[in-house]
Amino acid sequence: MDYRDEKSALRSAGNYDFDKFLFDVRFFDETTYESVLKKFFRTKPEQIYTHDKARREKRNKFFERILVFAQAKRYSKVVELMFDKQCVVSYAEEFFDEIINAIERADLNQCDCSQKMWSLVFRMEHDLRQLYEDTNTKIAEDIKGDGALNLGLIGRLRSEYGGDFDPDSAAEQMVAATSLALKLLAYKENLYVGQKLKVPPVVEVDMRLCEDAGELQYLALTWKRLLDVANRCVVLGGKASRYIGSDVPLSAAKNGIEVSSHFEPTFSQFEIMDFISSHRAVDGQSHRFFELALNKQIEHALVENVEDIRSLDDGQFLSVDEVNALLQLSELYSTDFFDSKIECFGLTIREWARAYSCLKYHVQNKSALGKLNVFHKADLGDTFIAGGLPEAKVGTAIENLIFGKNSRDLYDTPLLALPNDYYYLSATVVGALSIYSTLISLLSSLGDEWFDSGKKGKGFEKRVLDELNSRGVNAKPISFKREEEFECDVVFVMQNKIFVGECKNRTIPCWNPVRGGRFYESLNSFSLQVRRQVKGLRDNPEVVGEVFGVDPKDFEFVPFILFSQPVLVNRSGHISLPLYG
Secondary structure, rough: OHHHHHHHHHHHHHOOOOOHHHHOOOOOHHHHHHHHHHHHHHHHHOOOOOOHHHHHHHHHHHHHHHHHHHHOOOOOOHHHHHHHHHHHHHHHHHHHHHHHHHHHOOOHHHHOOOHHHHHHHHHHHHHHHHHHHHOOOOOOOOOOOOOOOOOOOOOOOOOOOOEEEHHHHHHHHHHHHHHHHHHHHHHHHHEEEOEEEEEOOOOOOOOHHHHHHHHHHHHHHHHHHHHHHHHEEEEEEEEEEEEEEOOOHHHHHHHOEEEEEEEEOOOHHHHHHHHHHHHHHHHHHHHHHHHHHHHHHHHEOOOOOOOOOOOOOOOOOOOHHHHHHHHHHHHHHHHOOOOOOOOOOOOEEHHHHHHHHHHHHHHHOOOOOOOOOOHHHHHHHHHHHHHOOHHHHHHHHHHHHHOEOOOOOOOOEEEOOOOEEEEEHHHHHHHHHHHOHHHHHHHHHHOOOOHHHHHHHHHHHHHHOOOOOOOOOOEEEEEEEEOOOOEEEHHHHHHHOEEEEEEEEEOOOOOOOOHHHHHHHHHHHHHHHHHHHHHHHHHHHHHHHHHOOOOOOHHHEEEEEEEEEOOOOOOOOOOOOOOOO
């Protein structure tokens, strides 16, 4: 297969241009045709349209024509693949339409726009405060007489239904549900100004409306979970089934459901490995945070009053959270973000970390208007400037932190914009956010667009080479040109083997199906890349002889891929090492 034809076919499929796609794949056999379509779904995951009916129609026609073509060619595997994808996207979109209709019928939707928006926010605030109070009470109960704690059980709460649950996870679900509910209502009420949400002025709402807001939060959470599972089925494999009448499962039929749809992800070996890797990464982040927090030396770099900070470069910080974020991101990206001038949306990573740290300080120490955390832009700006942010970048920082269409949730962008340059800032949300987790979420969603990936890769390569050489391993990068150019990140000889490695400084998918699909395809390209380097060295033995003084014909070549984060890979034909940066 010519990879230029594959690239063109993927582009045509992304545009839903069947005639051009058919031309691009005219020489493909069934296996290759199926492989290209699977790659299309992994690299172009935006196949489910929650609002855009025109794109739905264009996609449906494209899918139908592929299905007809495959049936005519008797490509049974392609027919099965396209039928499964059609079912997933169509059933999911029917559910999304039903959720939108349910929002229209919700009791809260009968109120005016201001009451709807603020009852959602106040419901979230009330539930989060109650959750934190319950958690603190439970922790106090868990402390034994000698002051010891059972870390396996500490802080877990008992639900009204009798089961235990993690309060941190529950808080994240509350914030995620409220964030999505605000987005759905903003779309319906035309509250977006450009990409940002402009919320009506704060109004008082009674507790009954806050209770009604729970229905919208539930619908929003249903929306999020549906989108996650449907995307996973589209990108990484899975099916959707529909049952009617007597075929409906008994548990659903008892509740009056006459038609039920079920989404069944396949959960491939790759996804299982991703799940394990994600948990290892989170555990590692937590351990490093607590090591830093317990380090007495860090106390000398922390200030209690923002006015004590002279500049961004004075070596002082507002919180351990801020220092931890910069340390871990510097390690992850093999770049010193304490000094780096690389910008993301107009701010360096150090400025991003300080902006979040200033928000935390502001809600904890600054007086608000009345009892609400409503602040004027000038008040926030004063705190940012006192915290060392350059005055010219304060406007950029505030704009970046406003909740909008592209926000993941209120952790990432906690400012709700009000009229006349006022902003609502949730103390419960901002107080609980992790600066590192928030920034890694932002940067992961951008891929390498914000960062010179060449510099990022070279930084990690240097770390690997320095580490190997410090342990007595004569490791070197090798670049050479014959008919083609070859660039090996790290090569070393050990016993009767020549190790040839590629260093990949990539963030892991962390159970996100869209990023997972792209990472899966990256693994394939990484494998081809390192095998190409091995072939180049094997076909040109004089290169190894010049660098290491050995004849490679007497050695076994061992290709490997070294990741900066803990990555588990267990796939046939793929040699990869789960090593740590």
